[in-house]
Amino acid sequence: MSFSVKQPWPNHFRSERLKKHFVNKFGFAEIVSYIRQRKDADYASFDKNPRREESDEVAFLTNARRGTRMRSEIDEFRMYLSGDRGYSPRTISTYVSDLSAFSEYLRSVDANLRWDDVDSDLVRRWVMERMKHHTAPQTVKRQLSTLRSFFKYRHRMGRGDGNPVRYVGNPKVENRLPTYVKESEMERLFEVEAFGDDFIGRRNRLLVLLLYTTGVRVSELMGLALSSLDLEKCELKVTGKRNKQRIVPFGEELQKELKGYLELRSQSVPAVGNHLFVRIDGRQMQYHEVRLVVRNALSMVTTLKKKSPHVLRHTFATAMLNNGAELEAVKELLGHESLAATEVYTHATFAELKKEYEQAHPRA
DSSP: OOTTTTTOTTTTTOHHHHHHHHHHHOHHHHHHHHHOOOOOOHHHHHHHHHTHHHHHHHHHHHHHHHHHHHHHHHHHHHHHHHHHHHHOOOHHHHHHHHHHHHHHHHHHOOOOOOGGGGGHHHHHHHHHHHHHOOOHHHHHHHHHHHHHHHHHHHHTTTTTSSOOOTOOOOOOOOOOOOOOOHHHHHHHHSOOOOOOHHHHHHHHHHHHHHHHHHOOOOOHHHBGGGGGTTTTTEEEEEEEEGGOEEEOOOOHHEEEEEHHHHHHHHHSOOOOOOOOOOOSSSSSSOOOHHHHHHHHHTTTOOOOSOHHHHHHHHHHHHHHHHHHHHHHHHHHHTTTTSHHHHHHHHHHHHHHHHHHHHHHTTOO
């Protein structure tokens, strides 16, 4: 690469000899893009100490290049999850966030550490550090699962000697029953005029009703398009985890709400896209907006601490089993791969039955 003194170097590269050395060793684009994007303490210390030793500058850029390579592997893994595994954007974002947090931990331990240097002892130290800072065991368990998947992928790609997370145990997680809303409370929600009769009100009512009567995941709801609906057959075509599709039936109440919503939408909202749930300007609703709609709606009828869209999925499954549905049928409707994932709702319904027995029976 040819060197030009006219290139816009950061101020702390004052030595012409150093500039040439860095260009030959690292590449101009890599150096400048990395330093200009950084806003952390390393960059700040450079600005405050322009006369740092040359060896410190070399070490800084060496670590910069190593950090770039670690991030590039995370980006490669992200593309693998999206293209090969078909994971949803939200799931991929969680994986990337977990890996980025772990890479930051590695840098805090030793700036020279790379992915190849990670061993089981280092991962255990990280787990203890997380638990020391009162991170929820369920969160640590998920993060360990992310690391296992990542290092398994690296090993398959011929990088590293194995999976350092393979023999690291998960923290003990309390088995909690699914949180769900009582049927009487859900009935009360749809009986009162709680949503309003304008476009936003009709949309919000439909959104909550659809989650409750179909049990779809929030990612599946956000992926629904106008073409996903068959109003004559009362069916939804849902794309679930790993791009697996399934057909979910619905009843006359939801059919009526859908027809009314679509008619009002055609009159009130510009035709921007094909998504089913949109804002007043026609753009797709975002996850935080869906979550807020559900939270506000459930706050009107329940005192549950957790009021997320997933609670409505739990509520759907519990209501189905309480009213005599077969476990296998509920499994198919929810899109579970394993029956074990659905069986947790039988424990929830039994716990409620036991509670009512203890309250009602004179000799309980």
